Amino acid sequence: MSDADAVEEGRPSRPALPSPPAVTRTRLLLAPLVLFDLLAFVVPMGYLLRVSLSERSTGQALVRGTWSVDGYRFLLESSLLRRVFVFTVLFAVVATLLAVGLGTAYAYAAWRASGAVRTVLLAGIVMSMFTTLVVKLFAALVVFSPSGVVNDALVASGLVGTPLRLINNKIGLVIGQLYVVLPYMVLSVYSVLTSLDEHLVEAANDLGATPARAAREVVLPHAVPGMAVGGVIAFAWSAGAFAAPALLGSASELTVAVEVQNRLTSFEYPVAAALSVVLTVVVLVVLAAGLYGLRRRGGGNDV
Amino acid sequence: MSDSTPRTDGGTETGTGKAPAAGRRLVGGAAVGRWLFRAGVGAVFAFLLAPIAVVVATSFAETGSLTFPPKGLSLQWYGEFLGSSRWRRAALNSLIAAGGTTVLATVAGTTAALGVSDLGGSREAAVLGLAVLPLLVPGVVLGSSLLVFLGEFDLQQTYTAVVAAHSLWATPLAFSVVRAALSRFDPRLREAALDLGASPFRAFFEVVAPNIRSGLFAAALIAFVVSLQEFIMTLFVSGPDTRTVPVLAWNSLRGSLDPLVSVVSTLLVAAVVVAVAVGAAVAGLERLATDT
Numbered sequence: 001m002s003d004a005d006a007v008e009e010g011r012p013s014r015p016a017l018p019s020p021p022a023v024t025r026t027r028l029l030l031a032p033l034v035l036f037d038l039l040a041f042v043v044p045m046g047y048l049l050r051v052s053l054s055e056r057s058t059g060q061a062l063v064r065g066t067w068s069v070d071g072y073r074f075l076l077e078s079s080l081l082r083r084v085f086v087f088t089v090l091f092a093v094v095a096t097l098l099a100v101g102l103g104t105a106y107a108y109a110a111w112r113a114s115g116a117v118r119t120v121l122l123a124g125i126v127m128s129m130f131t132t133l134v135v136k137l138f139a140a141l142v143v144f145s146p147s148g149v150v151n152d153a154l155v156a157s158g159l160v161g162t163p164l165r166l167i168n169n170k171i172g173l174v175i176g177q178l179y180v181v182l183p184y185m186v187l188s189v190y191s192v193l194t195s196l197d198e199h200l201v202e203a204a205n206d207l208g209a210t211p212a213r214a215a216r217e218v219v220l221p222h223a224v225p226g227m228a229v230g231g232v233i234a235f236a237w238s239a240g241a242f243a244a245p246a247l248l249g250s251a252s253e254l255t256v257a258v259e260v261q262n263r264l265t266s267f268e269y270p271v272a273a274a275l276s277v278v279l280t281v282v283v284l285v286v287l288a289a290g291l292y293g294l295r296r297r298g299g300g301n302d303v
Numbered sequence: 304m305s306d307s308t309p310r311t312d313g314g315t316e317t318g319t320g321k322a323p324a325a326g327r328r329l330v331g332g333a334a335v336g337r338w339l340f341r342a343g344v345g346a347v348f349a350f351l352l353a354p355i356a357v358v359v360a361t362s363f364a365e366t367g368s369l370t371f372p373p374k375g376l377s378l379q380w381y382g383e384f385l386g387s388s389r390w391r392r393a394a395l396n397s398l399i400a401a402g403g404t405t406v407l408a409t410v411a412g413t414t415a416a417l418g419v420s421d422l423g424g425s426r427e428a429a430v431l432g433l434a435v436l437p438l439l440v441p442g443v444v445l446g447s448s449l450l451v452f453l454g455e456f457d458l459q460q461t462y463t464a465v466v467a468a469h470s471l472w473a474t475p476l477a478f479s480v481v482r483a484a485l486s487r488f489d490p491r492l493r494e495a496a497l498d499l500g501a502s503p504f505r506a507f508f509e510v511v512a513p514n515i516r517s518g519l520f521a522a523a524l525i526a527f528v529v530s531l532q533e534f535i536m537t538l539f540v541s542g543p544d545t546r547t548v549p550v551l552a553w554n555s556l557r558g559s560l561d562p563l564v565s566v567v568s569t570l571l572v573a574a575v576v577v578a579v580a581v582g583a584a585v586a587g588l589e590r591l592a593t594d595t
Contacts, residue, residue, distance in 0.1 A: 022421065025503065029418025032411040033434060033474065040467040041437050041445070044452035048444070051451055062451075102347050109344040121348065122592050123579065128351040130575045132532035134549045135568040138556055139354030142361065142565075149357055182351065191593035212336055233439075240441020242535050247556065257443035264447055264539075273451070276444040287439055 045280075052273035061267035071274030081259065081275070088255045089282075091170075091245075092238035095177040099234045100227050102178070103185030107226070108219060110186070111193040112201070122190075129183035136179040137247045141167060144175060144248075168250040176244030181234040188233070192226030193219070225294060232290035236283045355572055362565035384566045389551065396465075397531060397547040403466035404473050404530035409523045411470070412477030416485055417511075434478050437471040445471055446539030453540065460542025468536035473529040477522035483590075484518020521586040528578050531571070 055066035056074065075081050110121040128136070143149045144166040151163035166172055196219065204214035242257035249255075254262075256279045263272035365377040384390050419430050437445060449468055453459045488511065496506040512519060534549035541550055548567055555561045582591050 026418045026421040029414040030422075030430060031414075033415035033478065034430070036407070036411050036467075036470065036474065037433050037437065040449065040471055042433075044448040045440075045444075047452040047455075048448040105340065106344055106347050109340070119588065121344075122588055123583070124348055124352050126579050126583075126588065126592055127575065128355075130528050130532065130579060131355060132534065132549045132552075132568075132571050132575075134534055134552045134556070135355065135358065135571055138552070138564055138568060139358040141556070143354040143357055179351065182347070187592055194589070194593060210332075210336075236439055236441070240443060242441070242443045243553075257441055260443050260447060261539075264450070269451065272447060276441075276447055280440055280444050283439065283441060 048273050049277055051269050052277045054270045054273075056268065056270050062269045068270075071270035072278075074271055075274055075278060084254045084256055084259050085278075087253070088239055088241075088257075091173060091177070091241070091253075091255065092235050095174055095181060095238040095241075096231050096235045098174065099178060099181045099185045100231045103182055103230060104189050104220075104223060104227055106182075107186045107189035107193060108215060108223070110190055111196075112198075125183050125186045125190075128179070129187065133180060133243050137176050137243055140172075140176055140179060140248060144172065167248050170249070170253055172248035173241075173245055173253050176248035177238050177241055180241070180244060181237055184237075185230040185234055188230035189223050189226035192223055196222045225297075228290060228294050232287055235290075236287055239283050239286070240279060355568075358565050359569045359572060361562065362569040364562060364565075380562045380566045384563055384570075387563070390548070390563065390567065392544075393546060393548045393551040396462075396541075396545055397549075399462055400465045400469055400537075400545075400547055401527045401530040403462065404469040405523050405526045407466060407470045408473035408477045408526035408529075409519070412474050412522055412526075413481045413519060416478050416481035417507075419482070420485070435475050438475045442533075442535035443539075446536035449536065450539045459540055460545055462545055464540040465537055465545055465547065466530075468540050469530040469533050470526075471536070472533060473526035476529060477526050480522040480525060481515065481518050484515040484521075488514050517586040517590075521582055521591065524578055524582050528575060531574060 051062060052071050053067055053069065054071070055063045055068040056070045057063045106121070106125070110118055110125070113121060141148075145151070146163040146165065146167075148166075150166065151160075154160045155163060166175065200218050201214050204218045205211065209217070240257050241255050242261070245253055245255040245258050246261075256275055260272050260275050260279070263269075263275065362380060363376045363378065365379065415430070415434060419427055419434075422430060446468065449464060450459055453461075453464050453467075458464055492514065493506050493511050496510040497503070501509065531547075532549060534547065534553055537547050537550050538553065541547065546554075548571065552564050552567050555564050579591070
């Protein structure tokens with residue numbers, strides 16, 4: 001540190017090009033993050049890739065030093081795992097579409113609101129985003145279970161004769177996942193809308209547009225980058241969904257992430273690792289495609 | 304028609320009650336649509352938050368069954384929570400993990416945010432990508448990679464493993480929050496301090512840090528909250544001695560709907576309410592909502 005200090009103190013004026021001490025400073029400043037990401041992210045992920053290329057064995061979790069593509073071949077050949085993959089992608093698409101629709105409407109409402117209402121709508125979203133997933137899913141379980149608040153109210157009001165099945169099935173899965181992705185979706189649309197002048201909507205109204213038309217033709221085009229970023233993230237998180245399927249789904253709603261844990265706990269490391277690798281590749285390809293599309297559209301400056 | 308349309312049309316405080324009857328009939332279809340839209344947004348708000356309110360209410364129940372509204376009020380489940388060594392241990396583990404994560408994520412995120420803008424070009428993009436990438440990889444994948452890798456060094460189930468896992472998500476968030484704060488800071492102030500003979504350390508602590516104070520605070524707060532709520536990776540890398548509150552809650556949930564989970568949920572929600580309130584007071588709700 002001391003030599004860098006001395007040089008920096010002694011320099012007469014700011015050089016136009018990065019001087020050696022400036023380069024040292026940049027390197028030192030970046031070292032903690034780069035080192036941490038290498039040790040806790042890049043190397044472990046590389047190791048996972050290596051494990052996915054090991055021989056499968058029934059006796060032990062991992063046969064070190066072996067090379068084989070059996071893990072991946074098993075993924076291709078197992079009809080169960082193929083079904084799990086297809087189900088996961090369909091589920092992620094449904095959850096994403098719902099999140100984009102509901103999240104955009106909510107963000108628009110928060111943006112149009114003023115004063116206390118805006119504060120309440122925003123605080124509610126920030127609260128929900130920062131609340132532990134376990135708590136949100138537990139709460140959903142309590143509220144949507146056959147003897148929960150929602151069904152009690154529905155039966156008491158005579159709208160339904162018998163309690164609806166809202167958990168331990170596909171509906172429960174989507175309900176649970178919305179708690180994961182909706183808050184982020186709202187915030188990513190909202191943050192884009194904050195840069196739009198509200199008077200534009202008033203101008204559209206004054207020119208005779210209905211509120212719905214003003215929202216569709218003035219606000220929506222501006223919201224698209226936020227919807228795209230939020231949607232791509234929602235898809236990534238839903239494709240990797242673990243908690244909602246495990247708690248609010250049933251055995252027939254297996255997602256890839258749940259299957260990874262199943263294989264890990266039964267010590268099938270190569271298969272679990274291969275599943276993880278394929279899942280990560282799918283998620284990253286969708287992310288990259290989404291961001292690329294956004295950039296080509298010219299709206300991806302806030303990513 | 305344009306004249307009779309209230310200026311705050313589509314806002315929340317439309318004075319439809321005061322609008323002339325003729326005007327209301329003209330915009331009748333739009334008004335119905337507007338109320339439907341508001342009801343929908345209200346439903347989403349209730350969908351997100353009402354369950355949490357229900358859980359908080361059930362934590363004060365007298366009986367062991369999770370019914371709403373609870374029959375009779377008592378603090379007996381809170382007493383049970385405090386008397387349980389398993390839950391006390393988990394609470395301590397959560398605080399240790401959150402403390403470690405806050406320090407690691409804030410330091411690594413802040414230093415990187417300070418250094419990255421000097422790189423420029425493709426190297427800056429590469430560091431940005433590396434910093435953000437862990438946020439986009441599914442938690443189960445990160446958790447299993449850490450479990451399998453750290454298992455080689457017998458480091459799984461240690462605090463190191465838990466802090467490393469939490470920091471994978473906390474660091475990128477701290478990084479982007481500090482970067483957003485730095486973008487509002489005039490770098491010439493720092494250069495002036497250096498030109499006047501301040502060491503880089505002194506320039507940071509006396510010129511840069513005070514100017515981005517709320518950003519640094521928000522970064523630390525977000526790292527703390529992320530650690531407090533993370534559980535998927537923790538599920539993989541923690542053990543009986545290091546598992547955090549959400550992991551123990553998850554394990555209890557797999558068995559039955561335990562009223563103790565309501566208590567724990569209430570405490571976690573209270574912690575988040577306090578954190579969000581403090582963060583909103585220091586950094587402003589708008590920035591908390593848009594910077595992360």
